Structures are given as C-alpha cells and as structure tokens.
Amino acid sequence: MRLANLQYTARPIEAETLSVILPLLAEACAEGADLVALPECATIMAKDRNTLMEEAGNEATSRGLSTLREAAARHQRWLLIGSLLLNADSGDGQMVNRSLLISPDGAIHARYDKIHMFDAELGDGQHYRESDHYIPGTTAMLAHTPLATIGMTICYDLRFPGLYRTLAEAGAQILAVPSAFTRVTGAAHWQTLLRARAIENSCFVMAPAQTGTHDGGRQTWGHSLIINPWGEILADGGEAEGISMADINLADLPKARHRIPSITGGRAFTLSETETD
Numbered sequence: 698m699r700l701a702n703l704q705y706t707a708r709p710i711e712a713e714t715l716s717v718i719l720p721l722l723a724e725a726c727a728e729g730a731d732l733v734a735l736p737e738c739a740t741i742m743a744k745d746r747n748t749l750m751e752e753a754g755n756e757a758t759s760r761g762l763s764t765l766r767e768a769a770a771r772h773q774r775w776l777l778i779g780s781l782l783l784n785a786d787s788g789d790g791q792m793v794n795r796s797l798l799i800s801p802d803g804a805i806h807a808r809y810d811k812i813h814m815f816d817a818e819l820g821d822g823q824h825y826r827e828s829d830h831y832i833p834g835t836t837a838m839l840a841h842t843p844l845a846t847i848g849m850t851i852c853y854d855l856r857f858p859g860l861y862r863t864l865a866e867a868g869a870q871i872l873a874v875p876s877a878f879t880r881v882t883g884a885a886h887w888q889t890l891l892r893a894r895a896i897e898n899s900c901f902v903m904a905p906a907q908t909g910t911h912d913g914g915r916q917t918w919g920h921s922l923i924i925n926p927w928g929e930i931l932a933d934g935g936e937a938e939g940i941s942m943a944d945i946n947l948a949d950l951p952k953a954r955h956r957i958p959s960i961t962g963g964r965a966f967t968l969s970e971t972e973t974d
Contacts, residue, residue, distance in 0.1 A: 701730035701942045702921035704934040706909035709743035711752045711761045725940050726772040734777040734905040737852045737877040744913025755784045770803030779875025779905055780851050791832050796849050798840050809849035810834025813857050819881050845870045852876040855890050865898035870947055872900045877907040883918020896928040899954040901945055908936055926953035
C-alpha cells in the first residue's frame with residue numbers, strides 16, 4: 698500500500714489553498730498513492746476570526762469539502778482531509794476542528810472532531826487558546842476501510858497517549874496524526890512523539906503537516922512523517938511544500954507485535970503512595 702502526505706502552507710483564502718492542494722493531490726495519485734492525507738487546517742489558516750468563519754462554512758456548505766470530495770471521486774482514491782475548521786451547527790459562533798475520511802466515490806466515510814484543545818503558553822509572546830473558539834470532540838474514531846483500519850486523531854491529541862492505545866487495542870493499523878505543529882514545539886517534540894506512538898502501539902503512523910509562515914506570522918514546522926511500527930522513519934517531508942510517500946506492508950504489524958507484545962502484555966495495577974513528612 699502506498700501512502701502520501703501532502704505538505705504545504707495553508708492560506709487565509711480557501712480558494713488559494715485549494716489551488717495548491719489539487720495539483721499535489723493529482724501528482725500523488727498519478728504516482729500510485731492509495732491513501733492521500735492532508736494536514737490539520739487543510740484549507741484555511743487565517744489570523745482574523747471573522748475571515749476564518751466567513752471562509753469556512755459548515756459541513757453542508759463548505760466549498761473546500763465539496764471540492765475535495767469531488768477530487769477524491771475523480772481520482773478514485775481514499776483521501777484523509779486532516780481537518781477542516783467548520784462553523785458549528787449550534788450557530789453560536791463556535792467552530793469544530795473536524796477530520797474527514799473520504800472514500801474513492803467521494804462519500805464521507807468517517808468523521809472525527811479533535812478531542813484535545815491546544816491551550817498553551819509557549820513563551821516569547823506565543824500563546825494559544827483553542828478552547829475559546831472550538832467545541833472539543835468526545836468520541837474517538839476507528840475507520841475501517843478496504844485498505845487498512847485507521848485511527849483518526851488531530852495534532853495536539855498526539856500528547857495524550859491513552860487515545861492512541863485505545864485505538865490500537867481496538868484494531869488500528871495506521872494512526873493518522875494530521876497536524877499544524879508550531880516551529881517551537883515541532884523542533885523540540887514532533888519526531889519524538891510520533892515515533893513513540895508508533896513504537897508503543899506497534900502501528901504505522903501517518904502525519905501530514907503544515908509548513909512555513911502563515912497569515913499573521915504563525916510558523917509551522919513541516920516534516921510530514923510516515924513511520925513504521927518499529928519506529929523507523931519511512932518518509933520525511935522536510936520543510937518545503939510537496940509530497941512525501943512511502944510503501945507499507947500491513948504484514949509488518951503482527952511481526953512487530955510478536956517481537957514486542959506491548960499491546961497484549963499490559964497488566965492491571967494499583968497505586969500506593971507514601972505519606973508526606
């Protein structure tokens with residue numbers, strides 16, 4: 698099976714971003730990709746919230762979603778839209794950060810709303826409060842496809858390993874981690890966290906990422922990765938816009954899990970504590 702991550706710098710205007718995505722998608726499909734993945738915030742990254750909400754629409758009205766569904770059907774490929782920022786149906790000004798898996802006929806096969814909100818103070822004036830504007834999801838998603846069983850997650854979820862263990866124990870073969878990691882956190886933690894999730898769960902990891910400088914000056918790390926269950930990096934997208942691809946064999950999963958059976962070898966335990974002095 699051939700996996701392809703698309704890496705690029707999302708613009709504040711959706712049509713401009715789609716003009717970057719669609720040629721990359723066509724190229725990846727022409728090169729034999731079976732599953733193509735886009736990063737978090739796949740079609741829009743805008744500093745101004747009003748611009749973002751105006752461009753986004755909701756799932757029923759999103760021009761980006763309809764365009765990408767048509768493209769998946771045209772190329773007859775599985776397409777993971779890492780996430781779309783969509784207006785919530787509640788109409789109260791809140792949004793959802795939603796990953797959508799599109800089947801080769803253009804249908805929405807699975808949805809996942811980001812559970813863990815990125816609320817962080819990184820220093821040097823960098824602070825993020827996703828929970829102020831986004832409704833967190835409450836349900837993990839395991840997507841069964843003819844290609845593989847895919848555990849769907851988004852970006853900051855990566856720092857919560859229990860989610861990935863739940864997906865792996867339920868049968869995930871590929872852990873999808875579409876992201877828009879900042880340059881600061883990406884340089885420090887990105888590769889380490891992704892390799893850890895692959896190794897501890899004996900799963901393939903597919904992590905398409907945003908890269909470059911976005912509207913308002915936000916910088917993302919790039920380095921889209923495909924990692925095997927042994928933690929080996931099969932593809933690294935570097936920092937430029939483009940495609941990174943790798944061929945994987947799902948037969949490697951039981952081999953890795955036989956060598957180190959951490960998925961089945963866990964044991965229940967209790968916790969005791971000493972008294973404070």
